[in-house]
Amino acid sequence: MKKTRALKAAFLPSLPILAGFLFLGITYGIYMRSQGFSFWYPFSMSLFVFAGSVEFVLVSLLQGAYAPLSVLLLTLMINARHMFYSISMLEKYEATGWKKFYLIYGLCDESFSINYAANIPEDVDPGWFYFFVTLLNHLYWVGGASIGAFLGxxxxxxxxxxxxxxxxxxxxxxxxxxxxxxxxxxxLLGLGVTSLSLLLLGKEFFILGAMVILFLLLLIAWRKQWTPSKK
Amino acid sequence: MDTQQKIIMISMAVVGTMFTRFVPFVLFSGKRKAPDYILYLGQNLPPAIFGMLVIFSLKDVSFLRGTRGIPELIAILFIFFIHRWKRQMLLSISLGTFFYMFLIQFVF
Known part of the structure; x- marks a missing residue:
């Protein structure tokens, strides 16, 4: 009962992800097949890595030389922004019991955005709501990649x-x-700092640059005990 | 590269991704309570992250070539007005997407 209610509440906000992930997932599956990989590659990569941009980058890396360390470093660089999501979800995910491991495992851009911004109804258990949003997103992504890989x-x-x-x-x-x-x-700071960083550092490094600047600026704000004025 | 090496490469991507997602939780939860400044970051980062993500999702739009990012900007303005008017997330997202698809398939 508790679970059904949470699943229902999670399904509606997950609909845009259904459209986006199916589409991108299908594109990804087709792309991997066109590069000569079997069905199992896009399937297991979407299931286990579950980080879209890294998966796309991996396609070309897997066709090059064997370089596990480069993969590791590149992944850390591309996904560094996920640390910000975890820091922001520390309190919300605290009391979710055994679900916590999976919630962290599936903390992609979209799961973070929906779960952070959601207005969860009073009668819905937040832990299960977060869980189903994450699970649905994960299923959409694996589903899309599999469909694309099947259809080639x-x-x-x-x-x-x-x-x-x-x-x-x-x-x-x-x-x-x-x-x-x-x-x-x-x-505005988020928009401004990231745009500036994109202009100065280019597509590969701008997220890292923006993160460092935002982190430092907010540390200064914390030292000065600044808080945003409330409504 | 043989299959085993490919699996190791993919595992590295899994390890790297999980590292970025798990580290803050491993460092700051349960008995070890997060220090003040981490909680402060957790509370004040999100608006900035949402701004960062908007730019992140537009990173492949070129303002110098092709349609110069004009359909993207028009569609975002459209979403702004629809959302200010109705404040219905799904409505704004779906109308905004259809409008963008219409723009790039038929107008630009």
């Missing part, structure tokens, strides 16, 4: 631009935060 190149999708659904999701979550807050400085 025999699929025509008149869906150019559907990948924008993930941008739309992130923009809406940003706007929700924006309309909720009185003080927009943190939101």
């Amino acid at each position: 190149n025999h699929l025509y999708l008149p869906t150019e631009g559907l990948e924008f659904v993930l941008t739309a999701l992130l923009v809406v979550i940003f706007l929700e935060q924006w309309f909720k807050e009185e003080d927009h400085r943190l939101s």
Whole structure:
């Protein structure tokens, strides 16, 4: 009963991810097959790695020389932003029992965004809500990759631009935060610092750069005991 | 590369990903309570992260070539107005996406 209610509550906010992950997952599966990998590669990579951008990068690395250390370092670099998600979820995921391991395991961009921003109904257990959001996202991603891997190149999708659904999701979550807050400085800081970092450092390093700057600025803010003004 | 080496490469990606997700929890939960500044970061980072993610999702848009990011900007403005009007996340996301698809398939 408790679980069914949480699953129902989690399904609706997960719908944009269903669209986005199925589409991107199918693209990823097709791409891996076209590069000569068997079905099991996209299937197990989407299941175990569960970090889209790394999986795409791995496709070309797996065709090069054997270099496990480079894979490790590159993954740490691409996914460093996940540390920020964990820091932000420390309190929310604290009392979730055995589910905590899986919640952390599945903490991708989208699971973080939905679970952090969600207004969970009073009668729904937050732990189970987080769990089902994460599980559904995971299933959508593995499902998409498997469908794409199965169908290979025999699929025509008149869906150019559907990948924008993930941008739309992130923009809406940003706007929700924006309309909720009185003080927009943190939101603007995120936009500004990241844009600047992208301009200066380029696509490969800008997230790391932005993280370092945001981290330092917030440490200074903490030292000065600054808090955003509340509504 | 043989299959075993490929599996090791993929495992490295799993280890790297899990490291970034687990480290804060391993360091700061249960008996070891997170220090003040970590809790402060946890409370104040999210608005900045959401801004960071918006830019992150637009990183492959080129403002110099092709459609110069114009359809993306129009679609984001469209989402802004729809969302300010109705405040329904799914409505804003789906209309915004369809509008973008329409723009790049038929207009640009």
